[in-house]
Structures are given as C-alpha cells and as structure tokens.
Amino acid sequence: MCWEVWFFCFFAYGILIYSIIILNTYILIGVYSVFENIQHMRKHGFTDYSIVASSTVVPDISILAPAYNESATIVENVRSLFSIYYNNLEIIVVNDGSKDDSLQKLIDAYSLVKVPYLVIEKIATEPVRGVYKSTNIAYKKLVVVDKVNGGKADALNVGLNIASKKYVTCIDVDCILEQDALLRMVKPFMSTADKRVIATGGVIRVANSCEVEGGKITKVHVPKNMLARIQTVEYNRAFLLGRMAWSKLNGLLIISGAFGMFDREIALTVGGYDTKTVGEDMELVVRMRLYMEDNKLPYAVRYISDPLCWTEVPSSYRILWRQRDRWTRGTVETLRKHKKMFFNRKYGILGLLSYPYWFFFEFLAPIIEFTGWVFFFVYAMMGMIDWYFFFLLLIFIVCFGYLFSAFSILIETFTFRQYKEKRDIPKLLTAVLLEPFIFHLYIVGAAIRGILRVMLKETAGWGEMTRGGFSKKESRKCV
C-alpha cells in the first residue's frame, strides 16, 4: 500500500470514527435529557414560590452587575432589578471605569452620594474609586461601586469583595430576569441536605423580537432576524438537551456568565474570577469544583431548566464572530489551565467525562472539521473523492443535525412551550434547515480564529462593546 493511500485511509477512517463517536454522544445526551425533562415536568408546579416570595426569612443574596459603557440602558436595567420578587437583596452595580456617563446617570436617577467605605480586599483587584449609596430609602438595597477599568472578571471580583450576603448572583446588567428567578435559583442551595450546592445556573433564552415592558418579557416571539432565530434553535439545543443531561450527571463545567448564583464563601476561597481569561465564568466553576474535589467535600452544581433569564443575542455577523471567537478562547484557556483533570480518575465524572467531552467535542471539533474541509479540497483536486459516497454521507450528517435540532424543538414544545403562535414552530424549523449552511460554517471559522489567537498568544480582552437599548449585547454561553 503506497503512503498516499495509507494516509488517505488513516485520515478518512479517523474522521469517520470521530464522527461516529460524536454522533453517539449526542444521541446519549438526547436520550438522557428526555428522562430529565420528564422528571422536570412531573415536578413542575410542586413548589409554590408565591408562598415564600414575600417571606423575610429567605436567605440573603447579593446581585453583582458589572457595567461598562452602559449609559443608554443602565438606569432602566437597574430599575428592572428592583422589580424582582425577593426580600433580602443587595444590588451591587460595579461601574468598570466606563468612559461614558453611566455613573452620572446612576447618581442622578437614584440620588446617590459617595460614602466612606472600607473595601475588604479578599481578592486583589484594580483600585476602587468610590462607593455610592442612595439617600432615598426606597433604594436602600443599591450599592454602586466605581472602579478603575479592569475587565468583567475584575469588576465581578470587586463585587465579591463588597458583597455581604451568603449567596452572590452574577448577571449581565442588561439581561431580563423572570420575577421569581432568584427564588428558583436559591432553592437548590437550601433544599439539598446531603451535599453543599456551590453554584446554580439558569437557562438563558433569546429575547430578540420579544415584547418587553417595565423590565419584563410580556410576549415571547421567535426572532425576526434569521441569525438570531438560528441562535434560538442553538440555545434550545444546548440548554434543553446538553446542559440538562450534564446537570443530571453532576458534570456541568459551565454556568452562564449572564446569570449564575454562587456560594460566596467558596467563590472567595478559590480566589474569585480569573482576570487572565475571557472565559471567566467557566473557569470559576471548574476551579470551584476542583477545590471541592481536592478537599473531598460532597458538593453539587445545579441547573434550573425553567426559563429564567432573557438576553439579546447578536443579530449581526460581525458581533457574532467576535462573540464566538471569545467563547472559544475562554474554553481553550480554561481547558489548558486545568489540564490535570484530563482522564484523571481522581476527579470522577469531571475528569473522566466532562473534561474529555469538552476537549474532544468542544475544543477539537472545529479543528477537526476545518482540517476535514482542507483535506477534502486537496483530495477533490487530486480526484480521490468518491462523489456518490460523499454526497450520501453529507446528507446523512446534515440530516443528523436536523434530527437533533428538531428534537430539541419537540422537547421545548412538550415542556416549556415558550413559542405559542401557529407560525413559530415552522419558523424555527426553517432556521434548523438553514443552520448548517449559513451559520455553522461561520462559527467554525470564528472558533478557529479564537484557537489561533490563543496559540499565537495574542492579547485580546472582551473588546469594545456598543450597546444601545436592549440590543447588541453579548454574554458568554457555551453552546
């Protein structure tokens, strides 16, 4: 056998075997999530949150909302945080050295005054310029911190230093929370007796084209923009199938930075957010889990499958590119930092399943796909492609993708049913059909760019974000 044929066979069969494993993994995730969804539906409505909504005996929570150049929306966004059903709340808005008039707008709107405040620096951060509190008793819960710019992770660390409550909720300031979101998020911390719950995450839903009134989603629509619509399908797949299954296995490695709740004591013990990565949300969860594993403490990371947080996804290719580039960089940096977990039996599910899954199917997948395309073109030019077989295989793979996405829509229809209009499901199914051709290739490109940037050690942070009204926002979610 000549070396070209040997190489061809090795490569082609290698990719084939990889594809078969990844497809089987998706099937397992799909099946596993069905059981979890059935369980969820059975229990749906068991807890009457209205009983405790007005309770004063609920545990104390600090909300940390970092803000950078959010002048257009900051006042309204903070107002919407005040409308959340929860009694023992402290809202900490960290102005991360905004260049616009965000701080002044907050001062004017909430009658803030600079107060003497000793910040106990449990985590080292950029200097705090001042702490502001309201003179109006109605805004007693609000603390605004002004600091030197240091990035999102640094702003969150300042929030962790200042927070005085047992649990901290980290949110993107322009997300829209359901009114009982905090009650649902705090429940696992309080109802798990045999383990210490260290973090809970909620489902992030796409808010594009939805009707928003007074900081609340009043009507859910499928996004009009096709790019946002495809992302709706993608989020559905990730949150209703993927995370649901990983949560059941207690193998979740990420809690979305847009909305997550943490045990403050553990978050501080492990040193807070890592300011050197753009994937600070995933990195913190992994580090907290490692701490618990290393100290052999029984723990859990829980996931709430109800729609709790709504966010606007990028509706332009430029912002989407930047977002996916950043997500990939975050993933690579986190995986690299915690490589000791790789197939390490000491870490149980985490080391034997979660980490390898992320390594092979989140980090390697775009590289393998990209390499596959390169080789495909080379082989095509050399006339080594069996076109008949190629097209059959292509149809098979594309159909599998359709099947998985359509299945997630089916699950959504039977469980949460957020999209109720007659045309919503056909619209989403159309997006499913288009996804492999207009979306998938693009995000593979963005992921490759992200990986290259990490390899070339290019320094790049979050990048400048322009926000105007409830739009053009980004938050980290791994899909």
Next chain:
Amino acid sequence: MLLLFIIENNLQTELIIFTLLFICTVCAIFFISYFSSLLIQRRENEIQKIRDEKESLLVRLLFEGNSNESNDEILADYDEFRPLEKGNRLGKKKRMLHRQIMVDEMLEMKKNLSGAGVEDLYKLYNKLSLHEYSYQKLTSKKYQLMVMGIRELSEMNFKIYYRSIYRCINHPQEDVRIEAQVAIIRLFGVKGLRFLSIVTYTISEWQQMTLLHLLSHMKKDKPRGFENWFNSKNDSVIIFSLRLAEMYNCFELSDRIRYFLYHPSDALKIQSIFCMRNNYDENTELLLLAYYPIVNKPVKLAMLDVLKSISTGLSIPFLYKQLIDTELEIRFGILRILYRLCEGTEIIDAIENEPEIKDSIILMIDQIKIEEQIYN
C-alpha cells in the same frame, strides 16, 4: 459501526436506503414537532375554555350566595357542574379533567379570598365531593399525584383525611413528605408541629423556611414539645426548633437554648446564638463573651450580630481588646456594637495606641455613621 460495515462491504444501495430512511425520520420529527405544537395549542385552548367556564361559575356561586344550597340544588341550577358528576355522558378522562380544573380554579380563587368567602369555597368543595377525587390522588402510587392530592385536601381545609396525610411525613419520596409537612401545618397550625417528634429525614433549609413562613401567618400560640425536639437525633429538627423558639420568643427555654453553645456542630451553635437574640437575660451577654475567644469565625460573627442587639455596655472593655483582631469582618462587627454603645470619638481615643489599625477603624466608623444617618 453500521457505517463502517457499509463502507467496507461497498454496500452503496444499502447506504441509499439507510440515508432515505434517515431523511424520512427527520421529516417525521419535523412533522411531529409541528403537529404536536398545534395539538398542544388546541388542548390548551380547550382547557382555557373550561377554566374560564369554571371561573365564572365559581364567581357567580360565591357572590350570589348559593353555596348554602344542597348538592342537588346546585347541580340543578348550574349545568356547568354536570361534567363533574359520575355517570355523565363524558368519558372518564374528560370528567377527570373537568374536576381537576375545577379544583385548580378553587385553589387559585382561594388566594384572593378571605373570611366568609374562603369558608364558602370549602363548603362548595365538600358539596361537590371533590375531596373524594383528591383523596384518590393521595392514595395513588404515583408520587406526583400524591403531592397534588395532599395539597388540595390541605388547601381546602379538609381534615378528615389527616391520618393518611400524616402517614406521609416520613415518605421516602422527598416531594411527598415535604407536601405532607406543609399540609399538616396548614390544617392544624402550631399543633401540627408534633410531626417533628417523628420525622426521620432531614428537614431542608428550604422546607424550614416554608414552614416558618406559613406559621408566621397563623395564630401566635406557642408550640409545645420543645423538650422532645431538642433531644432529637435529627440535627435539622433541633435547628428548626431553635428557629421556632426564636420566632415565638420562648424565654422559658433560655437555659436549654444555651446548652447548644457546647454542641460540636457549628450550625447548631450559630442557631442557638441567634435564638438568644429574642430569649436573653442579664447573663446572656457575659456567657457569649466567655465563649467568644474559643469559637471560630462564623460563630464569632453570629455572636457579634446578637451582641449588637442585646449588649448593655458590659462588653465594651472586652470588645476594645478584640479590636486588634486581624479579620476585618470581625473588626467591623465589633465596631458596629461599639458605635451603638459609645460615641465614635470615644472609640478613636481608645485605639490611640494602635496606629496600624487606626486608619481603617476611622474609615469603618465613618461608614457606619453614614449608614446610620441615611437609613435610620
């Protein structure tokens, strides 16, 4: 594996069939997604229609005062009740649906009613024999139905089946036992707390919070049975009892509460300290100060929190000595007490000989001062 087999054996026709089958499956899932969404929508509309019907019926009944009539009279007056009757022309499934919606509507309406309105609702529930339907659920083998049955019977104040509910207090299914505990409190108030003597599973923090919240809206009779509960082998029962003692100001239990300061569990220590906030005497402050040096940080913070409320000034010299504690959180806690007991300037004078902590203490005092000025 199938794919590998196909490639190795050059089974291209089989591959075509396989791919076609796959495409058909995808199409089927697409159609199922679409049609199931239509079907679910239709069902939701149907349920909404019945719901509206039942709601307006309940409003008419409750506000027209007909709930004192006999069953037959009510059924004769309102055709809308017919679907609830046994042996009507509707199938069993449909009849169950009508009953469930009726019960759901009653529970929903109860939230917005009080006094005589609620009593009328209870009577109606009884007259329509809906309790039998709820009881059926309570005796079901499916835990989710049991939870529903328990909730309905307790919300509708139906005490006849309390034995069956009480038996669920130690049910292996967590949701069932949680609902049973809530139901017993709903039905019997403080007296229902006797379940604490038999409960073997841990009562979670969430469950404790729910029960305390329910109790806080009931009559203020003091619970009985603390002696039993304090001796429980279940730590969560002791913690909950301490919370009850705090809520009901059980001063007579002061000595017993203090005993938990020596308990090895930090959670119990902390809860007993919080309990002392409402149940203290002239010795409590000294007792806390005596134990302060030998406890860990979370317990110290709890002690400082309570001392802030109960300190009479006896602790001032002791607290000045503790100010040099390197833990800023603890220092802050101490300063809050001192600020309440002395003037800010007095504190600064007292730490004149501690230059390394002076600046931070001045800043902390300013912070406390501003907070007091703005919000108190």
